[in-house]
Amino acid sequence: MIPFLDLKAQYTTIREEVNEAIQSVLDSCQFTLGREVEAFENEFAAFSGASFGVGVNTGTSALHLALLAAGVGPGDEVITVPFTFVATVAAIRYTGATPVFVDIDPVTFTMDPEAIEAAITPRSKVILPVHLYGQPADMDPIKAIARQHDLVVIEDAAQAHGAEYKGRRVGGLGDLACFSFYPGKNLGACGEGGMVVTNNPDYTRTLKMLRDWGAERKYHHELLGYNYRMEGIQGAVLRVKLRHLEAWTEARRRAAAHYNHIFDGSGVVTPKEMDWARHVYHIYAVRSPDRTAWQEVLLEHGIQTGIHYPFPIHLLPAHADLGYEKGQFPCSEQAAQEVLSLPMFPELTSDQRIEVAAAVKLLATQ
Missing domain, CATH: 3.40.640.10 (Type I PLP-dependent aspartate aminotransferase-like (Major domain))
Structure with a gap:
């Protein structure tokens, strides 16, 4: 796993x-x-x-x-x-x-x-x-x-x-x-x-x-x-x-760059680091309208994933009293339906990244 x-x-x-x-x-x-x-x-x-x-x-x-x-x-x-x-x-x-x-910017979230x-x-x-x-x-x-x-x-x-x-x-x-x-x-x-x-x-x-x-x-x-x-x-x-955070951050950035390289040209929608940013990849989230199916298949192949976040706050029952309705923040709502967080931590090995990316690329072509 x-x-x-x-x-x-x-x-x-x-x-x-x-x-x-x-x-x-x-x-x-x-x-x-x-x-x-x-x-x-x-x-x-x-x-x-x-x-x-x-x-x-x-x-x-x-x-x-x-x-x-x-x-x-x-x-x-x-x-x-x-x-x-x-x-x-x-x-x-x-x-x-x-x-x-x-609403959010659809590229940066x-x-x-x-x-x-x-x-x-x-x-x-x-x-x-x-x-x-x-x-x-x-x-x-x-x-x-x-x-x-x-x-x-x-x-x-x-x-x-x-x-x-x-x-x-x-x-x-x-x-x-x-x-x-x-x-x-x-x-x-x-x-x-x-x-x-x-x-x-x-x-x-x-x-x-x-x-x-x-x-x-x-x-x-x-x-x-x-x-x-x-x-x-x-x-x-x-x-x-x-004392170790910078080294761990660079390891995350290398892992993200590796993912990006493998996904290049595959059609997988990957995170975009803006020109003015240093992204530290707490989460590496790809996007797919078939997110639920992707998550299920990846788990069957021994790959854990996460969803950050499946519901925008304005549509949660706890905050329904604020009076917002579906459709008011389309970029946030679409992101909530599509984002899928792949394994990301400093100790993630190159072989693990290759295995994860290969499985995701296969799903993207189906």
């Missing part, structure tokens, strides 16, 4: 480093926040081209707190895309604000900047682009629109650790940026984790209070806060993994 993702293969290569890092936290008994989390915050912020990092317990919490720090609340609107993981939209709704959707202006109203507060699958959104026009309308830009970079836009890392492009360290991410914890990065010290102070019950000092609660603190063990593990 060729797995879609193999976390054990990665752990095996860094087992001693990870075990030592975990033991150091056990010895220190700094289980929540602490020096390992603080060190990771500084290191990851620098990696992302930002001045400050605030570690939290999940990527969803990162989005929630970033929105709150930006002043989002009931009556406000946040412009985002319907083709994303549900957490993007859930975090908006946690604040009491209303998500306002715009990211926010279509030309659709934004029509979605802006007097209640608009934030534009929240998603760097989906590891490719950055087209940030320059998004930021230009935000400046024109005095809107905050929050990057959902949960799938884009180390991705670049015009030579700059995602994370330092908007006013705030949110990352997930869920185990399957390019930089994944041994459990859950997330972070907000920013260049704004005021946002940083607010975020640190919000994650820890709204207090800067124990029992001095200035804000209505949350228990969103990052655990010490996750900070320690992530510090170890961050």
Whole structure:
């Protein structure tokens, strides 16, 4: 069986480093926040081209707190895309604000900047682009629109650790940026984790209070806060993994290039890395109107795949009350029907890639 993702293969290569890092936290008994989390915050912020990092317990919490720090609340609107993981939209709704959707670009799967202006109203507060699958959104026009309308830009970079836009890392492009360290991410914890990065010290102070019950000092609660603190063990593990992230990213990019080479001329619709992007291939998604059949046949041949994502958010029952209907975002809806994620992880071997690609090419010609 060729797995879609193999976390054990990665752990095996860094087992001693990870075990030592975990033991150091056990010895220190700094289980929540602490020096390992603080060190990771500084290191990851620098990696992302930002001045400050605030570690939290999940990527969803990162989005929630970033929105709150930006002043989002009931009556406000946040412009985002319907083709994303549900957490993007859930975090908006946690604040009491209303998500306002715009369609994606069908090539990049990211926010279509030309659709934004029509979605802006007097209640608009934030534009929240998603760097989906590891490719950055087209940030320059998004930021230009935000400046024109005095809107905050929050990057959902949960799938884009180390991705670049015009030579700059995602994370330092908007006013705030949110990352997930869920185990399957390019930089994944041994459990859950997330972070907000920013260049704004005021946002940083607010975020640190919000994650820890709204207090800067124990029992001095200035804000209505949350228990969103990052655990010490996750900070320690992530510090170890961050040292390897660039090598793992280059391995993903080589794997994607290999897939692209094999698929060239076959008719298989493959991901397109934009000229202004460094794609980090959290997901390598091909497209087919026969997606379900392809997935079933590949599994019969011992090849695991995934679907990211089978339903656009505006058509999910959980968000039906927003009032959107089928047909309003055709590019997102078509992508949701066609995308199929092939095996992609740094340790994926050349022989495995050849086997996967050969099976997909055969399906494309039938």
